[in-house]
Amino acid sequence: MVKISSLGVLCALGGKKSFYSPSGNKGASIGGHIAALGKDVTGWAEGDRVVSETAAIISKDNPMTRRGLYNLDSTRKGFGYGVDGAMTRFVRVPSRILHHVPDQVPFEQACLTEPCCVAYNAVVKNARIEPGDRIIVLGPGTIGILCAAMARLCGAEVALVGLEQDSHRLKIASDAYGCETIIGDAAEWARQRDGLGCDGVIDAAGASATLKIAIDLVRPAGWISKVGWGPQPLGFNLDPLVQKNVTLQGSFSHNWPIWERVLALLGSGTLDVRPIIGGVWPIDQWHDAFHQMHSGAVVKSVLKPV
Numbered sequence: 001m002v003k004i005s006s007l008g009v010l011c012a013l014g015g016k017k018s019f020y021s022p023s024g025n026k027g028a029s030i031g032g033h034i035a036a037l038g039k040d041v042t043g044w045a046e047g048d049r050v051v052s053e054t055a056a057i058i059s060k061d062n063p064m065t066r067r068g069l070y071n072l073d074s075t076r077k078g079f080g081y082g083v084d085g086a087m088t089r090f091v092r093v094p095s096r097i098l099h100h101v102p103d104q105v106p107f108e109q110a111c112l113t114e115p116c117c118v119a120y121n122a123v124v125k126n127a128r129i130e131p132g133d134r135i136i137v138l139g140p141g142t143i144g145i146l147c148a149a150m151a152r153l154c155g156a157e158v159a160l161v162g163l164e165q166d167s168h169r170l171k172i173a174s175d176a177y178g179c180e181t182i183i184g185d186a187a188e189w190a191r192q193r194d195g196l197g198c199d200g201v202i203d204a205a206g207a208s209a210t211l212k213i214a215i216d217l218v219r220p221a222g223w224i225s226k227v228g229w230g231p232q233p234l235g236f237n238l239d240p241l242v243q244k245n246v247t248l249q250g251s252f253s254h255n256w257p258i259w260e261r262v263l264a265l266l267g268s269g270t271l272d273v274r275p276i277i278g279g280v281w282p283i284d285q286w287h288d289a290f291h292q293m294h295s296g297a298v299v300k301s302v303l304k305p306v
Helices: 113-125 142-153 164-177 210-217 239-243 256-268 283-294
Strands: 002-005 030-037 049-052 055-057 077-079 090-093 098-100 134-138 157-162 180-183 198-203 218-226 247-250 277-282 300-304
Touching: 030 090, 098 256, 113 142, 113 256, 134 142, 134 210, 142 157, 142 164, 142 198, 157 164, 164 180, 198 210, 210 218, 210 239, 277 283, 283 300
Parallel strands: 134 157, 134 198, 157 180, 198 218, 218 247, 277 300
Antiparallel strands: 002 030, 002 090, 030 049, 049 098, 055 077
16 A cells, blocks of 8 residues: 555545535546555655556456456445545555656646546547547536547547536637537537438436437447436437447446556647646635536636645
């Protein structure tokens, strides 16, 4: 185990009480310097700049863990979601989930590695984007904006879809990542090329009803990558999914190689998360920082120790 001074994104779950980001995401990076090493830790040194994954406890005997997919271990516990969280000055974490932070990446940016990894998994690993594809992203929360940014990096034309109250977030996606932005119905944009629909849809909204929208928008033989959680029953017929021969792919969490890839993107400047950081707050002002996110004034807030 290692002990690191913490800098946590506000969508982290903190202390003994669970906190959630506006998008419903249950995890975030912890970033800082290693302050102390456990006696069995090797390969790390005090003072190293690191970020930590969220999988605080996993079962090494779980079949998914043995395949390297410990994110799909059903017994997994995350910081603030089964064990104490990161809204504190020091956090004790297993060395197996630490990653070096490139020197050129400030902690204020490195601590957004986790939502970037969620987006990378949904867009790069669990979708099949080709350069020139037309992709629609539903839901302009943190994950939706980052999914749109990832799809742009893959060479796709991307439209991010939201509601009137999302106009601030949509503008960030347009200005920072070159996305088309749509309020309301995206059908015209989806069918603009040949009338059949877009090549793929990334459903990053926190509502079950958006899956029906995704099925309507996607072309025959297209795909849907669903990363947003929706607790409501579907309440609609899935026959169009069958009739159109559409691939529906769930996407959950992330693992070691994804974190390494995302940190490489941050280190090279290929992925820039600065546009979605609305500010850095001392941890004793967490309430204001959370309010700024929930009110829609900022996309993502960052907490720092005091």
